[in-house]
Amino acid sequence: MNPHLPHATHIAVRDGHILGVGTAENIDGWQKAWGPLALNRDFADKTLLPGFIEGHSHMMEGMFWDYHYVGYYDREGPDGTVWPGLKSIDEVVDKLKEIQANRKDKDMPLIAWGFDPIFFTDRRMNAADLDSVATDCSVIVLHASLHILNANNFVMEAADVKGADNSEFIRRDESGQATGEFLGQLGYYMAMRTTGINLLAIASSPETLVNFANVARQTGVTTATDLVNPMPAGSENAMRQAVDADDFPMRLVVAFQGNSMEPAEGVARMQELQTSNSDKLRFSLVKMVADGSIQGFSARLKWPHYFNGAPNGLWYIEPERLGDYLKAFTEAGIQVHVHTNGDECTEVTLDKIEEALRAHPWPDHRHTLQHCQMATRAHFKRMKALGVGVNLFSNHLYYWGDAHINITMGPERAARLDDAGGALAEGVPLAIHSDAPVTALAPLFTAWCAVNRLSSSGITLGNGTQNISVEEALYAITMGAAYSLKMESEIGSLEAGKRADIAILADDPIEVGAEKLKDIIVIGTMVGGQVHINQGRSA
Amino acid sequence: MTHIDIVPLTIISGFLGSGKTSLLNHLLTQSAGRRITAMVNDFGALNIDAELIAAKHGNQITLANGCVCCSIGDDLMRSFMEVMQQSPLPDHIIIEASGVAEPSRIAGFASVDRQLRLDGIVTLVDAGAHNVHSNDPYLADNYAKQIEAAHLLLISKPDLADAATLENLQNELAAQKPNVPIAQMTHGMLPIDLVLGLNAAEEIRQPHDVIEHGFMQWATHLPPQPRATLIAKLENLRPHVLRAKAVLQDDEGAYVLHLAGGRISTEPHEGVASGHFVLIGKPQMPDATALEKIFRQNEAA
Numbered sequence: 001m002n003p004h005l006p007h008a009t010h011i012a013v014r015d016g017h018i019l020g021v022g023t024a025e026n027i028d029g030w031q032k033a034w035g036p037l038a039l040n041r042d043f044a045d046k047t048l049l050p051g052f053i054e055g056h057s058h059m060m061e062g063m064f065w066d067y068h069y070v071g072y073y074d075r076e077g078p079d080g081t082v083w084p085g086l087k088s089i090d091e092v093v094d095k096l097k098e099i100q101a102n103r104k105d106k107d108m109p110l111i112a113w114g115f116d117p118i119f120f121t122d123r124r125m126n127a128a129d130l131d132s133v134a135t136d137c138s139v140i141v142l143h144a145s146l147h148i149l150n151a152n153n154f155v156m157e158a159a160d161v162k163g164a165d166n167s168e169f170i171r172r173d174e175s176g177q178a179t180g181e182f183l184g185q186l187g188y189y190m191a192m193r194t195t196g197i198n199l200l201a202i203a204s205s206p207e208t209l210v211n212f213a214n215v216a217r218q219t220g221v222t223t224a225t226d227l228v229n230p231m232p233a234g235s236e237n238a239m240r241q242a243v244d245a246d247d248f249p250m251r252l253v254v255a256f257q258g259n260s261m262e263p264a265e266g267v268a269r270m271q272e273l274q275t276s277n278s279d280k281l282r283f284s285l286v287k288m289v290a291d292g293s294i295q296g297f298s299a300r301l302k303w304p305h306y307f308n309g310a311p312n313g314l315w316y317i318e319p320e321r322l323g324d325y326l327k328a329f330t331e332a333g334i335q336v337h338v339h340t341n342g343d344e345c346t347e348v349t350l351d352k353i354e355e356a357l358r359a360h361p362w363p364d365h366r367h368t369l370q371h372c373q374m375a376t377r378a379h380f381k382r383m384k385a386l387g388v389g390v391n392l393f394s395n396h397l398y399y400w401g402d403a404h405i406n407i408t409m410g411p412e413r414a415a416r417l418d419d420a421g422g423a424l425a426e427g428v429p430l431a432i433h434s435d436a437p438v439t440a441l442a443p444l445f446t447a448w449c450a451v452n453r454l455s456s457s458g459i460t461l462g463n464g465t466q467n468i469s470v471e472e473a474l475y476a477i478t479m480g481a482a483y484s485l486k487m488e489s490e491i492g493s494l495e496a497g498k499r500a501d502i503a504i505l506a507d508d509p510i511e512v513g514a515e516k517l518k519d520i521i522v523i524g525t526m527v528g529g530q531v532h533i534n535q536g537r538s539a
Numbered sequence: 540m541t542h543i544d545i546v547p548l549t550i551i552s553g554f555l556g557s558g559k560t561s562l563l564n565h566l567l568t569q570s571a572g573r574r575i576t577a578m579v580n581d582f583g584a585l586n587i588d589a590e591l592i593a594a595k596h597g598n599q600i601t602l603a604n605g606c607v608c609c610s611i612g613d614d615l616m617r618s619f620m621e622v623m624q625q626s627p628l629p630d631h632i633i634i635e636a637s638g639v640a641e642p643s644r645i646a647g648f649a650s651v652d653r654q655l656r657l658d659g660i661v662t663l664v665d666a667g668a669h670n671v672h673s674n675d676p677y678l679a680d681n682y683a684k685q686i687e688a689a690h691l692l693l694i695s696k697p698d699l700a701d702a703a704t705l706e707n708l709q710n711e712l713a714a715q716k717p718n719v720p721i722a723q724m725t726h727g728m729l730p731i732d733l734v735l736g737l738n739a740a741e742e743i744r745q746p747h748d749v750i751e752h753g754f755m756q757w758a759t760h761l762p763p764q765p766r767a768t769l770i771a772k773l774e775n776l777r778p779h780v781l782r783a784k785a786v787l788q789d790d791e792g793a794y795v796l797h798l799a800g801g802r803i804s805t806e807p808h809e810g811v812a813s814g815h816f817v818l819i820g821k822p823q824m825p826d827a828t829a830l831e832k833i834f835r836q837n838e839a840a
Contacts, residue, residue, distance in 0.1 A: 185616050189648060193623065230613075261612070262581055312680055
């Protein structure tokens with residue numbers, strides 16, 4: 001991604017940084033000043049790319065591996081174990097039965113995650129399915145979206161929800177019986193109250209951090225974000241200790257949860273956090289959440305709102321208060337990333353950013369809209385004018401593309417979902433992301449989504465103008481993300497002086513091409529000069 | 540089945556600047572023996588007198604009167620988890636919803652937690668800003684939902700609006716929510732029982748009536764009477780009665796009656812019926828003598 005030298009055969013590393021990139025002839029030159037360099041040919045037949053940067057993920061990904069993965073796709077755990085994808089509801093139930101039969105504490109809650117009903121169109125999972133796993137302990141299956149969960153009758157009885165009249169979050173069958181499926185955060189609350197397990201605890205234990213780093217590392221990631229963390233007083237110390245450890249295989253950028261305190265206090269807390277910054281751990285930005293999700297019908301949309309007639313979604317903060325926060329952080333010179341899903345939310349957030357910038361001009365603020373899934377060309381033009389960047393949720397195209405065409409947005413508006421091509425055409429700095437654990441963390445898959453724009457049923461979203469090239473997608477998952485984090489002078493490309501962060505791939509993505517981009521095998525990574533090889537792969 | 544404590548939940552909803560914080564401040568400082576836990580968006584705005592604060596710890600403030608105030612910090616679920624794991628549980632939980640929250644969604648917490656009971660949703664309507672809010676290009680739908688979800692509508696800052704505006708607003712709200720009591724509130728002042736129900740008002744030494752912040756409260760003891768009769772008498776007093784609670788006896792046994800948010804409900808009462816009866820209403824409600832007459836008759840009026 002170095003424009004002066006897009007391709008090279010040799011790279012020299014010293015003290016965690018890149019000494020030089022070039023050809024065999026350059027080696028002598030490097031050695032003259034820096035002493036002998038040992039030539040390592042381990043990766044001579046591999047492709048080295050700048051380490052991938054996941055600009056929107058959550059450390060919670062690391063926590064879920066304490067539970068049992070039951071997703072549709074194979075997924076690699078932090079220890080390198082591959083959890084095979086389960087291709088039907090029956091396979092999921094059988095897997096849970098097997099887990100229940102083999103575990104020691106059979107009365108403890110059994111919690112699984114990653115279940116994705118979009119792949120099972122014939123029927124939905126119900127309480128009877130999970131009763132067949134166990135009737136005398138809680139059995140809870142979290143959906144991949146993190147917006148829905150299934151529970152067995154044990155949970156429903158403990159929570160006393162069978163007679164509850166509130167139907168917004170309890171799915172009922174035609175006879176009015178609760179099916180065991182719960183929507184939104186209330187389902188989580190119920191599961192947590194009945195099991196006593198905090199499923200969504202602030203993910204900051206050292207084990208969680210290490211798990212998260214290992215999951216990311218296996219996909220070629222050398223820098224990932226924890227894109228919202230309330231950072232209770234003192235929590236940075238344990239985090240610093242874990243991340244700064246020599247064998248911690250990744251850099252971590254933590255976004256402070258802006259509205260966890262009042263604007264002025266938040267500014268002070270950010271300034272305090274920044275004194276804990278190190279080579280591998282950064283507190284450099286603030287995250288604000290302005291609306292909900294499209295598939296959860298809680299994103300704020302412009303008229304005519306939802307395709308299926310559902311009422312417009314939710315503001316997660318008063319626009320006026322969002323404006324207050326943006327002003328305070330802008331005045332203090334602190335970068336803000338704002339979660340906006342619906343187009344109305346994007347528009348209002350741009351209004352508020354504009355107000356903040358009129359009050360406190362700041363040429364290179366680089367405030368960034370995260371997700372920003374329904375932005376129009378008009379929005380991108382404004383973003384360009386205001387100096388606002390975008391990090392699009394490209395994985396959505398695949399996971400919820402069909403739902404957006406048929407239910408939430410309709411075919412016309414779904415065409416412009418996560419319009420990476422539009423962003424680049426209008427000159428908006430672009431990154432793309434997974435929002436792990438909402439979808440699987442794997443930048444090459446995210447790149448594949450942005451390049452191909454295929455839904456899980458194989459439908460192409462848009463007319464081609466929204467697609468980006470393989471090169472553009474690779475840029476987005478390296479330099480694009482680095483730029484969004486204001487780290488482009490340190491990471492994101494392989495060039496002399498930058499950090500020695502490398503993704504080691506079995507094949508060259510340009511040669512492999514658009515279609516098979518996601519299938520490229522990641523051999524390992526180098527982070528600050530240290531090599532980490534994936535289990536089962538050899539150099 | 541073992542006894543479980545059930546905590547009533549009150550949600551205070553309304554736009555930014557509608558007076559939620561003033562109301563909450565009043566409720567917390569005049570809690571009348573209730574150990575209230577309030578979940579708020581922002582401590583700072585609450586502006587509680589320093590001398591009333593007993594302890595400040597992280598995201599929690601404990602008041603000298605036993606009330607606790609904790610900041611939600613964007614995570615209502617986590618706040619609920621923390622509060623509901625306390626022992627003993629609070630007597631009452633109040634949530635100060637954000638200006639854009641849908642209170643009916645927050646109420647959902649009570650339906651998935653057997654230890655929570657929704658006492659009511661109180662929505663504040665700013666007398667002077669109603670027209671602006673109901674026409675806001677981005678927030679009007681939200682505003683309508685907050686009014687729609689209310690069990691009690693409080694018109695705040697009536698002193699800042701002229702009489703015609705106030706009357707129009709009153710009529711508009713009454714048309715939209717015909718069964719929901721509507722009252723006016725100045726500087727957050729109103730009888731605490733109007734907002735928080737009458738659960739703690741069991742200790743009645745002798746019948747009395749008081750006018751507090753422009754509302755009338757009447758408390759007495761009543762002889763046993765059929766619940767249908769009592770309900771019929773209360774129905775006749777609408778719309779002047781805003782809340783009522785009775786613990787009485789009839790042929791079916793001891794029962795508790797609640798009138799809150801325009802709904803009358805009864806449930807069996809464990810133990811002996813005390814005969815306590817409390818009413819809160821508007822000044823237009825019949826006076827104590829008239830009420831005595833109505834409720835001491837053994838036939839429906």
